[in-house]
Amino acid sequence: MSGSEKNVRRRVITPTSDPTNVDPLLRPRGSQQYEAQPNGCERAFVKRSKIKWFWAPAFLGFWLLLYVTISIPACHRLPRPLTIQDEDKHPDQFIAERAEKNLRELVTLGPRVVGSRQNEMAALKMLSQKMQKIRSGTVNDIEVDVQVASGSYVHWSMVNMYQSIQNIVVKISPKNSNSTTYLLVNSHYDSVPAGPGAGDDGSMVATMMEVLRVLAKSDKPLKNPVVFLFNGAEENPLQASHAFITQHKWAKYCKALINLDSCGNGGREILFQSGPNHPWLMKNYRRAIKHPYASTMGEELFQHNFIPSDTDFRIFRDHGSVPGLDMAYTYNGFVYHTRHDTAEIFPRGSFQHTGDNLLALVRQIANSPEIENSAKYAKGHTIYFDVLGWFLVFYTETEGIILNVIVSLVSIGICGYAVKLMSVNSGIKLEKILKKVGHTLLVQILSVVVGTILPVLLGLFMDAVHLPLSWFSNSWLILGLYFTTFFFGLAIVPAMYFHWTKQDKLPIGQRIQLLLHCHCVLLSVLALILTICKIRSAFVLMLSCLFYTVGLIINIATKLHTKDVAWVIPHIVCTVPPFLFLAYFSHGFFTTFIPMFGRFGENLNPDLAVAVFSVAVGFLCCGFIIPVLQLFNKSKTIICGLLGITLLCFIIAMTPIGFPYRPNTNVQRFAVLHTKRTFHDAENKVRRQESGYFIMPQDRRTYTVKNAVINMTQAQRIGSDCDKEINCGLPLYNQRWHKTRKNSLWIPASEPRLGENLPTVILLSKNTVSATRIRYEMQLSGPNHMALFIQPLNGAKMMDWSFHQAPLRLSFEPPYFIYFSWGVNGDPLKFWLELEKPNGNWNSSTLELGLGGHWTHHKELITPDFKKFLDSFPHYVDATPWPASFESRIF
Numbered sequence: 001m002s003g004s005e006k007n008v009r010r011r012v013i014t015p016t017s018d019p020t021n022v023d024p025l026l027r028p029r030g031s032q033q034y035e036a037q038p039n040g041c042e043r044a045f046v047k048r049s050k051i052k053w054f055w056a057p058a059f060l061g062f063w064l065l066l067y068v069t070i071s072i073p074a075c076h077r078l079p080r081p082l083t084i085q086d087e088d089k090h091p092d093q094f095i096a097e098r099a100e101k102n103l104r105e106l107v108t109l110g111p112r113v114v115g116s117r118q119n120e121m122a123a124l125k126m127l128s129q130k131m132q133k134i135r136s137g138t139v140n141d142i143e144v145d146v147q148v149a150s151g152s153y154v155h156w157s158m159v160n161m162y163q164s165i166q167n168i169v170v171k172i173s174p175k176n177s178n179s180t181t182y183l184l185v186n187s188h189y190d191s192v193p194a195g196p197g198a199g200d201d202g203s204m205v206a207t208m209m210e211v212l213r214v215l216a217k218s219d220k221p222l223k224n225p226v227v228f229l230f231n232g233a234e235e236n237p238l239q240a241s242h243a244f245i246t247q248h249k250w251a252k253y254c255k256a257l258i259n260l261d262s263c264g265n266g267g268r269e270i271l272f273q274s275g276p277n278h279p280w281l282m283k284n285y286r287r288a289i290k291h292p293y294a295s296t297m298g299e300e301l302f303q304h305n306f307i308p309s310d311t312d313f314r315i316f317r318d319h320g321s322v323p324g325l326d327m328a329y330t331y332n333g334f335v336y337h338t339r340h341d342t343a344e345i346f347p348r349g350s351f352q353h354t355g356d357n358l359l360a361l362v363r364q365i366a367n368s369p370e371i372e373n374s375a376k377y378a379k380g381h382t383i384y385f386d387v388l389g390w391f392l393v394f395y396t397e398t399e400g401i402i403l404n405v406i407v408s409l410v411s412i413g414i415c416g417y418a419v420k421l422m423s424v425n426s427g428i429k430l431e432k433i434l435k436k437v438g439h440t441l442l443v444q445i446l447s448v449v450v451g452t453i454l455p456v457l458l459g460l461f462m463d464a465v466h467l468p469l470s471w472f473s474n475s476w477l478i479l480g481l482y483f484t485t486f487f488f489g490l491a492i493v494p495a496m497y498f499h500w501t502k503q504d505k506l507p508i509g510q511r512i513q514l515l516l517h518c519h520c521v522l523l524s525v526l527a528l529i530l531t532i533c534k535i536r537s538a539f540v541l542m543l544s545c546l547f548y549t550v551g552l553i554i555n556i557a558t559k560l561h562t563k564d565v566a567w568v569i570p571h572i573v574c575t576v577p578p579f580l581f582l583a584y585f586s587h588g589f590f591t592t593f594i595p596m597f598g599r600f601g602e603n604l605n606p607d608l609a610v611a612v613f614s615v616a617v618g619f620l621c622c623g624f625i626i627p628v629l630q631l632f633n634k635s636k637t638i639i640c641g642l643l644g645i646t647l648l649c650f651i652i653a654m655t656p657i658g659f660p661y662r663p664n665t666n667v668q669r670f671a672v673l674h675t676k677r678t679f680h681d682a683e684n685k686v687r688r689q690e691s692g693y694f695i696m697p698q699d700r701r702t703y704t705v706k707n708a709v710i711n712m713t714q715a716q717r718i719g720s721d722c723d724k725e726i727n728c729g730l731p732l733y734n735q736r737w738h739k740t741r742k743n744s745l746w747i748p749a750s751e752p753r754l755g756e757n758l759p760t761v762i763l764l765s766k767n768t769v770s771a772t773r774i775r776y777e778m779q780l781s782g783p784n785h786m787a788l789f790i791q792p793l794n795g796a797k798m799m800d801w802s803f804h805q806a807p808l809r810l811s812f813e814p815p816y817f818i819y820f821s822w823g824v825n826g827d828p829l830k831f832w833l834e835l836e837k838p839n840g841n842w843n844s845s846t847l848e849l850g851l852g853g854h855w856t857h858h859k860e861l862i863t864p865d866f867k868k869f870l871d872s873f874p875h876y877v878d879a880t881p882w883p884a885s886f887e888s889r890i891f
Helices: 040-045 053-076 096-107 117-133 198-217 239-247 279-288 296-303 312-320 348-366 370-377 397-426 430-464 476-500 508-532 536-558 568-596 606-622 626-631 635-653 718-723 735-739 864-871
Strands: 140-155 158-174 182-188 226-231 254-262 269-275 324-329 382-387 391-396 668-680 686-697 745-748 760-768 773-781 785-792 797-801 816-822 829-836 847-854 877-890
Touching (some): 053 568, 053 626, 053 635, 096 117, 096 348, 117 140, 117 158, 117 198, 140 198, 140 239, 158 198, 158 239, 182 198, 182 312, 198 226, 198 254, 198 348, 239 312, 254 312, 254 348, 254 370, 269 296, 269 348, 269 382, 279 324, 279 348, 279 370, 279 391, 296 382, 296 568, 312 324, 382 397, 382 536, 391 397, 397 430, 397 508, 397 536, 430 476, 430 508, 430 606, 476 508, 476 606, 476 626, 508 536, 508 626, 536 606, 568 606, 568 626, 668 864, 735 816, 760 847, 785 797
Parallel strands (some): 182 226, 182 254, 254 324
Antiparallel strands (some): 140 158, 158 226, 269 324, 382 391, 668 686, 686 745, 760 773, 785 816, 797 829, 847 877
């Protein structure tokens, strides 16, 4: 080889299957790699490997349209109610119009408070007469019993005592039946002092009456008897159910339960507790139900005390070991426990919805073989949920664990396989791709963190500038305030990352797919963690991963995953089903919880709670949707538009539109007690006496009425009294008041008018049991709602008493809270206390008693001054008033 040839540089073209490596001069003209011409569809949607920016509103609007046109209507769909004229065509079906008439007749009696004539006489008479008029058919017999009972139990940290409360109990059974297996159906006819109680729980009572009528005249025999418990003391709380399950002659035969309650007025009844540990109940629910509406997540939220309510289900479960189903109305909770809970606003379609379900359930469970030996079928918890009200999905907890683990691991595996294919198709080494995966995963985690922090900060800010609950009447503001803020945080972090690394060799479409893979892996890991923690609601994460994985498999199978934009079509199609389901569930969730923030008390910042809920819901519903915004041109501008929506809604929140309350519908709640307080010293002399209005706010915005209510500017926090007086020196009505007592207000006022039957404790005897022990025998008398607080003094310790033993056995902290109510018999309650002083020094005081009295249903006792004070509340306030007294004595 000559020298000149050595200096010649030769270019060698190595054969390759990769078209991108072909010499440009050798590429065939017209090939896709050689200035590929976009087709008509691409020209309309795509520009430079991205979707044109003006399609972004359509993309977001598509999901909003699905939510508004499918998820929301599914949440509120009710069947056509049957009328009395339809009865000839449907002789064996529930007639909604009859139930409606039952409700109107019951509500006409007015508030039905334990101890009142309306509850103990009028309601009892009306219901008893209705039961007596129901004729036994050819196959079933009816037996009616009125129970009067006394007893006690511990509810939370309060001893709950009752005397002579009443139940109406009706048993329908097959003729000549000797079965000892009964199904129990329960609802309560008493109400709170505030209102007529149409939704809570007159509607369920009326439904039970109609179901009982249909069963009685039906020619379809029941296999086992059904006991209908018309419960006369649930609001006290839960006393009558305890009386039945611990004392009634039929209680021991009740092997399963259907409990019916309400924290709203109408809508669909949701099944939110099942079992526990009796999956056969859910099997029968699925077989029988006509209009399914059920949620495991609702059960877990309720049982972890996220909902400020309780039901008789707890009593039957804890004191009778009766498994069952717990169902309740949750719609329109704004009127719950107010004077606006009327029969006129209760939808007739809700009667038909619940009546159809209850009638079918009673027949199914009463005739099921499992009820005859329910203990045999106690095989663990269940996971259940309905899909848009169309059908019910149900499986055992064990099956749920297996499903969650398999789906999560498969999702992680498919995402890993997709990453490997990305390496092969791009020609980038797998090590570098994995490094990008690590960076992208960190970016996704950071985006979730930022997306969480922003709404939380906004929630704190809204409270700080006195704008909490701005969404209370216009719930769409939540979407504009908190959801868009979360979406902005979730999207802006990846957008900035893509901007800063725009020289990356991977096309933007591939990088967005990588972001979605990382989100799927994140959801899968969370699903596995929640499954390990035995949180059954992890199924929602599993569903999201499942459908994303299906879309990813379709993309891989069709090789659309290699395209810049086309891969998004299968992704969107497979995201629609979980979005519809999660949006449907979330709407029901917010419909239930938004009204509750009006009664959660002053301790809770409602906007902070809504911000957290919005993050959780937004993460589930839109975690696979928001990253797609990165695929649009001008993506950062589009994402910043979300923040603009937040700003606009914040401005709206400052206008009258953002004022939380509306008269008759979305009211602000206060409990207002015209109270006389008397405190005695050790010599039984009055050391302090005063009268005033004891006000218990139910939400955060107490200051809203400051300038309207008479003397409200003089209101003082009662907290200072909590340091020097037993139980703050207040006539607390129940355990919930006890928890929030330091937030209550006191306004000096004229003396209240109290009933003749004043709360009184008489010392009957005081005897020395030993050198270190002393025994007091006492007698309590007074109105039919009283609170007794017991505080040992000067080193004394309560060793024994005649009340329920649990507070002593479990070492509850004094002062001990005894709630006592009576129904038809107001005889004095005799009790004894035994205290110990280790030093044996009885010269100093041993015991202080606080005694509260409540005249909850005596409107005639409201003085002109008190009425004037109540009338000064704004028209959007629902104030629950009654006279009360508090007295302390030292022994």
